[in-house]
Amino acid sequence: MRTDRVILLVEDDAVDQMTVRRALRELRISNPLVIAESGEEALAMLESFEELPCMTLLDINMPRMNGLELLAAMKADERLRRIPVVMLTTSTDDRDRFDSFDRSVAGYMVKPVDYPQFVELMRTLDLYWTISEAA
Amino acid sequence: MHTQRLRELHLEDSELQRRAGLLEDAERVAHIGSWEWVIGTGKTRWSDESFRTLGHEPGAIEPSFELFMDHVVPEDRAQTAEILERVVGSGRGETVELRVRRHDDTVRDLSIRIEVLVDRAGKAARLVGVMQDVTERNEILAARANAERKQAALVKELEEVNRELGEFAYVVSHDLKAPLRGIGSLADWIARDQRDRLDGDGKEQLDLLLGRVKRMNELIEGILRYSRIGRAKEEIVTLDTRQICAEVIDLIAPPPHVSVFIDGAMPSVRTARTQLAQVFQNLIGNAIKFCDKATGEVRVSCVEEPARYVFTTSDNGPGIEARHFQRIFHIFQTLAPRDKTQNTGIGLSIVKKIVETMGGQIWVESTVGAGSRFSFTIPKNAEST
Numbered sequence: 001m002r003t004d005r006v007i008l009l010v011e012d013d014a015v016d017q018m019t020v021r022r023a024l025r026e027l028r029i030s031n032p033l034v035i036a037e038s039g040e041e042a043l044a045m046l047e048s049f050e051e052l053p054c055m056t057l058l059d060i061n062m063p064r065m066n067g068l069e070l071l072a073a074m075k076a077d078e079r080l081r082r083i084p085v086v087m088l089t090t091s092t093d094d095r096d097r098f099d100s101f102d103r104s105v106a107g108y109m110v111k112p113v114d115y116p117q118f119v120e121l122m123r124t125l126d127l128y129w130t131i132s133e134a135a
Numbered sequence: 136m137h138t139q140r141l142r143e144l145h146l147e148d149s150e151l152q153r154r155a156g157l158l159e160d161a162e163r164v165a166h167i168g169s170w171e172w173v174i175g176t177g178k179t180r181w182s183d184e185s186f187r188t189l190g191h192e193p194g195a196i197e198p199s200f201e202l203f204m205d206h207v208v209p210e211d212r213a214q215t216a217e218i219l220e221r222v223v224g225s226g227r228g229e230t231v232e233l234r235v236r237r238h239d240d241t242v243r244d245l246s247i248r249i250e251v252l253v254d255r256a257g258k259a260a261r262l263v264g265v266m267q268d269v270t271e272r273n274e275i276l277a278a279r280a281n282a283e284r285k286q287a288a289l290v291k292e293l294e295e296v297n298r299e300l301g302e303f304a305y306v307v308s309h310d311l312k313a314p315l316r317g318i319g320s321l322a323d324w325i326a327r328d329q330r331d332r333l334d335g336d337g338k339e340q341l342d343l344l345l346g347r348v349k350r351m352n353e354l355i356e357g358i359l360r361y362s363r364i365g366r367a368k369e370e371i372v373t374l375d376t377r378q379i380c381a382e383v384i385d386l387i388a389p390p391p392h393v394s395v396f397i398d399g400a401m402p403s404v405r406t407a408r409t410q411l412a413q414v415f416q417n418l419i420g421n422a423i424k425f426c427d428k429a430t431g432e433v434r435v436s437c438v439e440e441p442a443r444y445v446f447t448t449s450d451n452g453p454g455i456e457a458r459h460f461q462r463i464f465h466i467f468q469t470l471a472p473r474d475k476t477q478n479t480g481i482g483l484s485i486v487k488k489i490v491e492t493m494g495g496q497i498w499v500e501s502t503v504g505a506g507s508r509f510s511f512t513i514p515k516n517a518e519s520t
Binding site for chain 1: 308312313315316317319320321323324345348349352356359
């Protein structure tokens with residue numbers, strides 16, 4: 001990552017939270033990881049942050065406010081709309097992909113079944129957001 | 136001379152009787168009764184079948200216009216009178232459908248044809264026509280309309296069920312894959328973190344566990360791919376099948392010991408590109424995957440028939456026993472032991488579904504030990520995906 005700001009992970013599954021945490025540790029990505037377990041919690045956190053996260057990783061399938069709804073809410077908010085949002089999902093359904101890009105998502109990653117592949121995915125994300133400027 | 140004439144008259148008479156009898160038979164068989172009504176005098180004549188149509192013994196009652204109208208059910212009387220008036224006024228014949236209550240109190244549907252005969256002054260003099268009991272015909276028509284309605288409802292229901300099945304596949308992808316991925320990750324971490332504490336057995340078991348996770352994931356992905364066929368509408372384009380095959384072979388990158396040939400002319404067809412490519416990829420890919428010879432040979436060819444193209448992929452692989460010919464096209468059916476090949480048993484079911492949604496058929500011929508021939512057809516006027 002280009003900055004040392006926090007990474008916000010919005011994910012309700014404990015193993016998936018562990019997966020991200022572990023992958024970041026393994027890749028020595030030092031940005032603090034903040035976890036919200038629902039869309040509502042994530043929005044509340046984003047409101048309270050003094051410094052916005054350098055990236056938000058979003059699961060689509062969550063109870064109540066799901067990832068797509070949270071994405072729409074963030075893009076409708078002037079303060080939050082420039083945070084790069086990457087969907088991190090099991091869904092390979094075209095509709096979810098289209099809906100995400102219609103809402104200006106920065107990336108759409110399908111969670112691989114095996115962990116080593118997930119580490120590779122996170123490595124690539126980190127590399128990209130080290131090279132790329134952010135707004 | 137006189138006797139001669141009498142004999143002739145007698146013959147004519149019997150000829151007339153014979154013809155009247157024939158007509159009567161024809162009316163009885165066809166259930167069509169004829170009738171006549173003289174407008175001025177009201178004189179009415181009914182044929183035997185007309186009497187029977189209204190539930191009377193022939194000649195048992197004096198026919199009249201009033202008697203006929205008494206038989207017409209009250210609801211239909213006004214309309215019947217109106218049509219009669221119109222026919223008399225215009226001189227043009229008409230057909231009227233009405234219901235009558237017969238002498239035995241049963242209600243029947245009649246179709247009545249009315250023609251007008253005019254006198255020398257051109258004035259309507261007589262009405263003649265036929266009456267036919269069409270109750271059964273109407274019942275059949277009603278039953279047919281009912282059947283069509285039911286069929287339409289069934290088709291709608293089927294579409295609904297298919298849509299629900301698609302939704303179901305979507306939900307399955309989320310709900311089954313999430314815990315599966317969890318199991319996979321946890322097993323992987325145990326294998327890494329506890330490496331020093333696990334013995335050979337423990338490591339092997341964890342490896343097997345990870346293998347099963349991968350297999351289950353492939354099955355779920357397969358169900359998704361299968362359920363998506365025909366859901367996303369793909370554009371129908373004209374495709375050079377030789378080029379598609381060449382691209383597919385290129386993509387598969389056959390191992391050095393297997394050669395893939397495209398034999399003879401390959402036509403251009405109108406169909407969906409990725410679907411056709413998927414069919415070739417599965418068939419050629421299977422032929423390569425199951426190759427058990429030192430030198431494998433896979434041949435793709437096409438035969439043109441009047442209404443369709445028959446594409447064939449043949450190999451010199453292990454072959455398939457005839458008793459499995461149907462089974463291999465069903466979802467999740469695989470003939471190889473599960474842990475020996477990377478095979479979920481979904482490929483051929485997907486191929487079959489694609490071929491059938493394109494309006495074609497697929498079958499296999501095979502000799503155990505010598506090889507298999509998979510053939511599928513594409514109709515020449517295929518415009519469906």
